[in-house]
Amino acid sequence: MIRVTSLIKEYTLGGDTFRALHDVSFEVSEGMLAAIVGQSGSGKSTLLNILGGLDRATSGQYWLNGKNVGEFAPDTWAHERNRTLGFVFQSFQLIPTLTAWDNVALPLVYRRVPLKERRERARRALSEVGLANRLGHKPAQLSGGQQQRVAIARALIGDPRVLLADEPTGNLDTQTGEDIMSLLQELNRAGRTIVIVTHSQDIAQQCRQVIHIQDGRVVRDALLEEVSK
Amino acid sequence: MTWTDSFRLAVAGMWANKLRALLTMLGVIIGVGAVIVLVAIGKGASNAVASRIETLGTNVVFVSPTAGTPFSESAISYINQAIPFPVTTIGTMNTASKVSTATTSGGAQVVGTSAAYWKLGALSLAAGHFLTTNEVSQGQHVAVLGANQAISLFSGQNPVGDPLMILGQQFTVVGVLNSVGQGPGASQDNAIFIPITTASPLIGTNQLSEVMVKTGTPNQASLVSDLLTNLYNNRFGSGSMVIASEDQVLQTLQATRATFTALLAGTAAIALLVGGIGIMNIMLVSVTERTREIGIRQALGATREDIILQFLLEAMVISLSGGILGIGLGSGLVVLSPVLFKTPISFSPQSIALSFVFSTAVGLIFGLYPAFKASGLEPIQALRYDG
Numbered sequence: 001m002i003r004v005t006s007l008i009k010e011y012t013l014g015g016d017t018f019r020a021l022h023d024v025s026f027e028v029s030e031g032m033l034a035a036i037v038g039q040s041g042s043g044k045s046t047l048l049n050i051l052g053g054l055d056r057a058t059s060g061q062y063w064l065n066g067k068n069v070g071e072f073a074p075d076t077w078a079h080e081r082n083r084t085l086g087f088v089f090q091s092f093q094l095i096p097t098l099t100a101w102d103n104v105a106l107p108l109v110y111r112r113v114p115l116k117e118r119r120e121r122a123r124r125a126l127s128e129v130g131l132a133n134r135l136g137h138k139p140a141q142l143s144g145g146q147q148q149r150v151a152i153a154r155a156l157i158g159d160p161r162v163l164l165a166d167e168p169t170g171n172l173d174t175q176t177g178e179d180i181m182s183l184l185q186e187l188n189r190a191g192r193t194i195v196i197v198t199h200s201q202d203i204a205q206q207c208r209q210v211i212h213i214q215d216g217r218v219v220r221d222a223l224l225e226e227v228s229k
Numbered sequence: 230m231t232w233t234d235s236f237r238l239a240v241a242g243m244w245a246n247k248l249r250a251l252l253t254m255l256g257v258i259i260g261v262g263a264v265i266v267l268v269a270i271g272k273g274a275s276n277a278v279a280s281r282i283e284t285l286g287t288n289v290v291f292v293s294p295t296a297g298t299p300f301s302e303s304a305i306s307y308i309n310q311a312i313p314f315p316v317t318t319i320g321t322m323n324t325a326s327k328v329s330t331a332t333t334s335g336g337a338q339v340v341g342t343s344a345a346y347w348k349l350g351a352l353s354l355a356a357g358h359f360l361t362t363n364e365v366s367q368g369q370h371v372a373v374l375g376a377n378q379a380i381s382l383f384s385g386q387n388p389v390g391d392p393l394m395i396l397g398q399q400f401t402v403v404g405v406l407n408s409v410g411q412g413p414g415a416s417q418d419n420a421i422f423i424p425i426t427t428a429s430p431l432i433g434t435n436q437l438s439e440v441m442v443k444t445g446t447p448n449q450a451s452l453v454s455d456l457l458t459n460l461y462n463n464r465f466g467s468g469s470m471v472i473a474s475e476d477q478v479l480q481t482l483q484a485t486r487a488t489f490t491a492l493l494a495g496t497a498a499i500a501l502l503v504g505g506i507g508i509m510n511i512m513l514v515s516v517t518e519r520t521r522e523i524g525i526r527q528a529l530g531a532t533r534e535d536i537i538l539q540f541l542l543e544a545m546v547i548s549l550s551g552g553i554l555g556i557g558l559g560s561g562l563v564v565l566s567p568v569l570f571k572t573p574i575s576f577s578p579q580s581i582a583l584s585f586v587f588s589t590a591v592g593l594i595f596g597l598y599p600a601f602k603a604s605g606l607e608p609i610q611a612l613r614y615d616g
Contacts, residue, residue, distance in 0.1 A: 054528060055609040075532040082530025093525045093612065097245050109234050110530035154529070 001030040001162065001193050002051065007060035009046055009216075020046045021057070021216045028195060028209060030161070033188040035204040036197045038213035045166055047213065048197045052085055052164045053077040065161060082110050086155030090167035092147040094139040100126060100150045101135040107158040118157075125153040129183065145176035152183060163187065163194045169203065181206055230535040239542035242515070243550070253511040254551030256504025257591060261555025261584040262562065264497040265577070269563045271489050273574035275482070288450040289349065289475045290442040292457055298469040301435045302425070308442060311460055312453055316444050319345045322428045323438040328421060329394045333382050337375075338420045339395060341428020349443055352417065355379070357389040357404030360424055364403070368426035372400040376408035377418040395421060396431040450474040501587055504551065505595035512544050512599035523603050524611025536604040544596025545589060552588025556581050 009021040020043045028034045038044040049055035050062065053069065062070035065084055072080060086107075087093070094103045101122050108118035126132055129149040139147050148168060155163055165184065169177030181203060188194045196207060204210045212220035243250045292308070294300035305318050322341035327334060344362045346352075352359065355376065364371050372393055379388055388402040400423065409417050429435050442457075444450045454474040461470040473481070516523070523536060531539075560581070566574040 049609050052528070053608075054612065055607075075534070078527065078530050078532040078535075081528060087528050089612075093521070093528070095522050095525055097241070097522075106526070107529045110230055110526075110532075110535060112231055115234075158530075 001032070001065060002028040002195070003061075003063040004051070005061045005063075007047070007050065007057045007062065009043070009050065009055070010058045019216060021050075024060070024213075024216070024218050026211050026218055026221050028193065030193055031188070031191055032193055032209050033185065033207045034193075034195045034209035034211065035207035036195065036211045036213060037199065037201070037204045039199060042213045043216035044197045044199075044213045046216075048164055048166050048195065051195065052087060053081050078110075082107055082158060084161050086158065086160040086163045088148070088151050088155050088163065088165035088168045090170040092139070092144075092151045092171070094147055094150055094154075096139050099136050099138055100131060100142065100153075103139070103150055104154045104157055106154060111158065121157055122153070125157045126150070128156075129153045143176075144172050145179065148172060148176075148180055149183070152180070152187075156187070161193060163192055165194065165196045167198055168196060169198075169200070230531065230538065232538070235535070235538040235542050236546070238539050239546045242539075242543045243546050246515075249511060250547050250550075253507050253547055254504075254554060256507045257501065257548055257551030257588050258504075258555040258558060260497060260500030260504050261552050261588055262558035263500055264493065264584055264587075265556060265559025265580050266562045266566075267493050267496065268577045268580035269559075269566065269574045271486070271493060272577050275486050276575050288444045288447045290444070290450050290453045290457065291439060291471070291473050291475075291478065292442065292461075293439040293471050294437070295469060295471060298461075298465050300437045300440075300470075302429075302437060304437060304440060308440060308457065311456065312442070314445070314449060316442050316449075316453065317345055317348045319343060319349065319441045319443070320425060320437045321346070321439045321441070322425050322432060322434070322436070324396070324428070324432050326396045326421075328378070328382065330382050330388075330391065333384075335378075335381050337378055337395070339428065340420045340422050341425040341432070342422055343425055346422065346441075349441060351409060353407045353409075355405045355407045356387050357402070359404050359406075360422060365424040365426055368424055368430075370398060370400045370427060371403045371424065373404040373406060373422040374402060375406055375418040375420040375422075378421055379405045393421075395423065396428075398431060447474075447476060450476065497587070501591050504548070505591040508544050508548055508592060509595040509599060511547075512540060512596055513602065515543070516540060516599050516603040519603075520606065520611050520614035523606050524608050524614065527606070527608035527611060533604040536606075537600045540600035540603045541593070541596045544599065545592035548588050548592025548596070549585075552585055552591075555588065556584055559584070 005025045007021050007024040008019065011018045011020060024047060036044045036047060046055065050057050053072065057070060060070070061068065064080070069077065069080060095106070101119065104125050105118040105122035108121060113121070123132070123135060126135060129152055131146060131149055131153070134142060134146060139150070142150065163184070168184065169180050172180060184194055184196065185206065196203060198204060208224040210220070210222055211218055302320055305320050309316065309318050319342060324339050326337055326339045328337045329335070342360070343365050344360050347359045357373070359373055360371065372395060374382070374388065379385065382388070382393065383391065388405060391402050393400045393402055406417065442453055444453055451474055454472055454477065457470070458472045461472065526536065562569065563574060563576050
């Protein structure tokens with residue numbers, strides 16, 4: 001489903017070149033619940049951004065769903081993100097001026113789904129995450145957990161094959177974080193490929209594949225059986 | 230993203246910052262409103278002049294002295310003798326005067342002239358009669374009122390036979406004219422015609438203000454114009470008289486109108502340019518403020534085209550709304566013009582169409598840069614923006 005080979009990401013700051021990712025290679029198969037684990041500054045979020053097409057690797061190859069997406073032009077990537085990927089961010093990234101309903105429907109706007117249909121699908125998606133009674137609320141009127149549920153509903157509304165979550169519980173209290181993780185596990189059991197970036201070992205232990213990143217390098221890539229060993 | 234969605238988004242974006250959008254629109258509102266009012270005033274004046282010229286025909290030559298050139302009543306016979314074909318020559322002696330009735334007073338352009346003035350064919354009577362040869366030759370204290378004077382001094386009542394004080398003396402109103410509109414020089418609607426023989430001693434001069442020579446054909450008018458120009462240039466020197474046929478006056482007016490139109494276009498362009506810069510400025514602020522939103526939209530699948538369309542349409546909605554409000558403001562002022570402006574005014578549908586096109590173009594042109602700037606953002610940079 002996801003295969004990266006020899007990914008390198010370099011940033012140039014004031015004439016100095018800084019390498020955030022060194023020769024990163026791994027694979028995540030379809031239907032997997034994978035965690036990319038590492039300390040702050042290890043390069044895990046950079047990696048996730050590249051996986052989501054939000055950032056571009058300096059070199060290396062990236063295959064998504066059998067396509068060499070690393071070579072995609074910006075607009076081709078936009079279509080790919082819209083159809084294949086769903087994002088869940090640590091800071092929710094909801095548009096503050098839009099209601100929960102409109103936020104969730106947003107991916108369908110860029111898929112040119114008619115208004116009536118996308119409103120119906122958004123209503124259903126919000127019901128599935130337990131927010132049927134919060135359709136008209138704006139993000140500021142919702143708790144952190146509710147905002148993250150809205151973000152998950154938005155990530156799922158386009159029925160993407162892969163869900164990318166960047167510290168999805170990072171801004172939530174323990175109980176709400178556990179609820180969100182349960183929701184992600186449930187979605188994974190339903191067949192969706194999920195990649196979670198986290199610094200938390202607790203969350204990593206709930207995943208079936210764990211990729212450890214340290215100083216921009218993959219230092220360990222293990223499946224659940226190997227992790228438990 | 231469909232055009233409908235982009236439009237809906239643009240309206241929502243404007244609605245989210247109503248006051249700011251309204252203030253941004255002000256430049257366009259004022260610019261468009263000004264264009265509509267100025268065009269209406271310009272067209273109104275132009276129509277009135279054209280209508281006067283149509284009434285007079287194009288076979289009248291105006292002769293008036295510049296400062297210091299002697300031009301007494303003997304000029305009339307001098308001109309008549311110089312022209313080798315029959316013409317009608319009318320002299321006028323004009324002065325501004327305070328006029329009053331028993332109850333009202335005001336100002337008027339007093340025109341001392343002869344009965345022949347009527348032969349110009351420019352006037353028509355609403356009541357009474359025009360100055361007669363007898364009244365003029367006997368120097369009677371009689372007056373014929375222009376349409377506006379009859380209204381302002383006698384409240385629209387028939388004043389024929391009523392007394393009227395002009396230049397400190399009592400006159401009797403013998404006639405009232407129909408409205409003729411604005412002409413070259415003072416409007417005849419604001420004039421009061423009295424016998425030239427009465428006017429001369431009251432004004433204290435025998436200097437004519439103007440002589441009008443009516444010929445049989447426009448060609449003759451052109452000939453007369455050239456002939457009199459040569460004659461007076463030889464007699465008093467170049468520039469001693471202003472001599473122009475109605476045709477030449479018309480050409481001058483058309484040239485003036487073209488200059489006026491250019492000036493108007495320039496004013497409109499400056500006003501709309503200022504409005505456009507305002508729109509661009511606020512759209513750039515909007516792009517900066519909404520950088521993170523742009524990142525979110527990109528993450529969810531918005532293409533460059535989607536982002537361009539969103540911000541471009543928002544700029545156009547602001548500009549177009551400003552244009553529509555400006556059209557409302559301008560049209561309102563035009564409708565209220567009889568009260569607000571003491572000048573002929575003529576509503577121009579073309580100026581509305583032009584304003585509409587211009588305000589759309591302003592939004593399009595000045596919205597382009599912010600829209601392209603927004604679309605050029607890198608998704609990850611936009612998402613990380615912490616403004």
